[in-house]
Amino acid sequence: MNRLAYLVVIGIALPAFAQDARKSGFDFMGPDTQAMQKDDLANPGMLSVLEGEALWKANAGTSQKSCASCHDDATQSIKGVAARYPAFDETTQAPLDLAGRIIQCRTERQGAPAPQREGRELLALTSYVAHQSRDLPIAPPKDARLASTRAQGAALYSTRMGQLNFSCAQCHDDNAGGHLGAAPIPQAHPTGYPLYRLEWQALGSLQRRFRNCLSGMRAEPIAAGSKEAIALELFLMERAAGIHLETPAVRP
Template sequence: MIHRALMLALLALPALAQERRSGFEDMAPQTQAMQRDDTSNPGMLWALEGEDLFRQPAGPAGQSCASCHAEGSMQGVAARYPAWDTARQAPIDLAGRIAQCRTDRQGAPPLARESQGLLALSAHVGQQSRGLPIAPPADPRLDAARVQGAALYAERRGQLDLSCAQCHDDHPGRRLAGSIIPQAHPTGYPLYRLEWQALGSLQRRLRGCMTGVRAEPFAYGAPEYIAIELFLMSRAAGLAVETPAVRP
């Protein structure tokens, strides 16, 4: 009960301080237009590749993702992740679930984090929830990880001794090195970042922030990243999924 009360209090802080808004609202009109138009959005190249991979047989059984998941069954899925993984008794993010399904059910070789194939499949599945509100699962088994994520978000780290909250809760809308500081709502991942000239996951962005404050980032797939994502998705509840989004 104490953990749950602490979690709810932490989640309420940014909402009380200001109106929530997607990072899309802070972008230049040209970048907004790029995201709106699927023929101009570079992230759609990965989403289209993911659609092909979703239908292609993989593993010794020769099954595809589509063999189990009917057309349209992925709608709303990305809006509900991270979720609880009963088999592993731990939270799992969407990319982790996709990789798990391919290895456990299809017997296919594992897809590495940030690999082209996993990003493409994640973009395709995420696109099926585009426009739907983020709806974190009301699963008490996730509470401890959400609280951990909130603590990590507020924790000062690195040689610069900065926390996520100091930038994204205290100073959104201001500029840092010429770029507008967003509220850090994870509405569009995996997304195409102009700085990267590629699609990337939320974990890649978190790692970039950590190295930016001169802190040692966690390894890809670390439970700490999933805990932070759980907190961020709860903090962004109700905002629309934009996958694949475009950001500066």
């Protein structure tokens, strides 16, 4: 029992200690990329946010309602929402990410065709919604029903996979702050998604980033919106709890 108590104490003490060492990917970027992100009139991600704003106000689907018809002014009504996702969805009884929630709203409440994952429309809406939570701390829900999926994500994060036999943790925990080729290795805190990657020449989701990393590891990429992707996102958001969101971020 004593040993168990000891472990519990470490479990509480470690996150508090780690908090100081945690950094957003922003802190690993060069001054040029940081300047591009900070200036809303130079940040190319803002183009998607603007497009999302227009979509938010436009009527869609058979209901002929816009997002704003129900949610009204996004700057007030959905402030902080992105900081809480993925969350547990009552209708499907499963964890749901922010993009998934938007698809659900689009199809079930607006009667519109389901926007394609990673498509322009969904990325624009997601970035607009997430942008409303900029500068707010990531606040994962304390819902107990998420625990098992989050544990699954944690396991995935530290599982070696692919032909190169790497795990996420080997780079992002053990070698964060170092370099992979010329690219800095950040601590993998999902603070700015959807974000604009100069390499992609476009805005992309966190799940696209997963696929990017996984194919680099020569592992089988996980599909967008799949259970594994949401599990990993749940774990990463928990791991980044308290760090401020910065959507749309710019990364090289």
